[in-house]
Amino acid sequence: MASPGSSARSHKGPPIRRTTPEDHESDWTGVRLHIVTGKGGTGKTTVAAALALALAAGGRRTLLAEVEGRQGIAQLFDVPPLPYEETRVAVAPGGGEVYALAVDPKAALMDYLELFYHLGRAGRMLERFGAVDFATTIAPGLRDVLLTGKIYEAVRRRETLPARRGELQIERPVYDAVVMDAPPTGRITRFLNVNEEVVGLAKVGPIRNQANSIMTLLRSKQTAVHLVSVLEEMPVQETTDAVGELSALGLPVGGVIVNMVREPFLTQAALESAIGGDIDRAEVLAGLSAAGLGRRSRATGNDTSPAALATALLEEAAEHGARVRMERDERKELIALNRPTYELPAVASGIDLGTLYGLAAELTKQGAA
């Protein structure tokens, strides 16, 4: 299957910037590659996007890259599916820009061949003979070398601003930061440990060298692997496991982002009663009466008499209490990981561009960007 545009690919990045980005202090100053992982369903794409927005503030430029062919970024920013081309998807407060890229392994392979071997027509011949399919789907580890290789290239790419009169020419990175929406926690170590995968296979040669360069960047202080979790048992367990696995491989563990945190609706005392299941029913009944709630609805036949409503609300409160108690335990486990921890609120209405800006502001406020 030929992917559209897989031949005659133009390697287009963003135009040269005329402005100088502001300096930016955060917990991750010096980190240029932010890798965001998390268990499926924890909102890692949303968090990666919010982080890319936050890091772009103050006239900076970031690249948000996805590597799993899901087109999650396009859906999030409500733009058409991303081509294999760095595309501007949002502007950040203070004149920053967020570019996005869906890395496609086939296109990345062609780029790679072009870059190192100037193959041209011969590259297309490889495709015709199924060698490209082989390299991108079957050859173990090669696919991940290609995907991370593209990210590596974007992190290291530099632009030269032509000198104005009486000034020195400026050379600087094209992107101040690259944020990768990475595979989920269950697969992240294998994905990032490209070196190990390839070592067993290629003991010498260009692929091996490429894997080594990528590994050097991934293990450096320029990289941080952030983990997104929610306050539930399995995601927290996976986060804990991933921290252990990443550390064991010498990959730099970044922050823990606790996503979808619900606001406390009850006072501490009321919450304890809810957890204990001994909320004062009489007080609730009095409150409902004061608020004028609770009547029998003729239209629906629902029994919403004050007594029935109080029973229902108490039941909901008990479940809320059970949940809050579990969340406390899970939060303790995350804190015990001893990593910088950030919390993002649950958004009841669903995520749109507006809420992304809100989440980005929250990350900045807490020092994540």
Add this chain to the structure above:
Amino acid sequence: MSSALQPNLQKKLDIDALLDDPQTQILVCCGSGGVGKTTTAAALGLRAAERGRRVVVLTIDPARRLAQAMGLDTLDNTPRPVAGIDDAKGGRLDAMMLDMKRTFDEVIETHATPEKAAQLLANPFYQALSSSFAGTQEYMAMEKLGQLRAQAEGDPDGWDLVVVDTPPSRSALDFLDAPQRLGSFLDGRFIRILSTPARVGGRAYLKVMSAAVGTVTGLMTKILGAQVLRDVQTFVAALDTMFGGFRERADATYKLLQAPGTAFLVVAAPERDALREASYFVERLAAERMPLAGLVLNRVHSGPAEGLSAERALAAAEDLDDSGESALTAGLLRIHADRKRLSEREQGLASRFFQAHPSVRVTRVPAKPQDVHDLDGLRVIGGDLAGA
């Protein structure tokens, strides 16, 4: 809202009828990552066993405590009986966790001469392929399913129902494609090119090959290095006698999935991404003529106080705040409003799915405040699945 938008008009998926039907021999649970596929598969297996079926559950990557609940402390690629089930109706439950490398090794050992098998198992390319190729897990899950089914058919007292969980793939559809992809790779043109010199046993043969083929091998050597290519060639040469076998097995598994005894359950949480994947899956199954039993809508939020709208609850909470009365009641009303909003959003997402797929049957499982840790927890989920 028109009646077409009412989600409760969607046809109900009768789980017990599906589990009790002796014609149901394979149940495949699929869906995107993090929607509760493994738990659903385990709960279905347990319920079927306690209703009298002889069940084996194949799990791929269960959470630790769920695995412990089922007595799966070791990953040994063999079904083990699950203790603590109610066998009054003559059923039983076995469970296993997939070990993809061992499954692949077993395929090789069964289909090659001992000498050739040893050669293959020691090949570096095979070792990398069998433990890390992105599609190996999917391929081996389907391979194991075929094995379990064959084992069941060969034994009159053996399993009469195989419940299978699918791997947490990049895309939920990967496990359908992986066997074919591996199959078409193994007898594809590229592998022929790679294997030609090794099979004929001489570089001289290259002379009669077309210039294009020579260029391709030359390029591959340049990019991968000569040693990798040599490993691949040795692997391909050793595997040569098994090519047909791989293709046949991939085809057989594919046919098994289309057979009348197979039923697919698409598992989704009422969230945008999960339902989008579910949608793709429903369409894909139809295109492949694979039998869809229905949708399991997992972790649905609903509340006992359905009659009170979020808006009214919030307005009342504000009134109470203003008058300084019962902060407790105000708090409870806010909890309710939050829940109600979530539930409305979920219903909106679900009804969009049902508008696109009006004939898909559905069962809903309410969200639980805690994860499942034991068989009792699985029984509760099983009851919810059956709408009991």
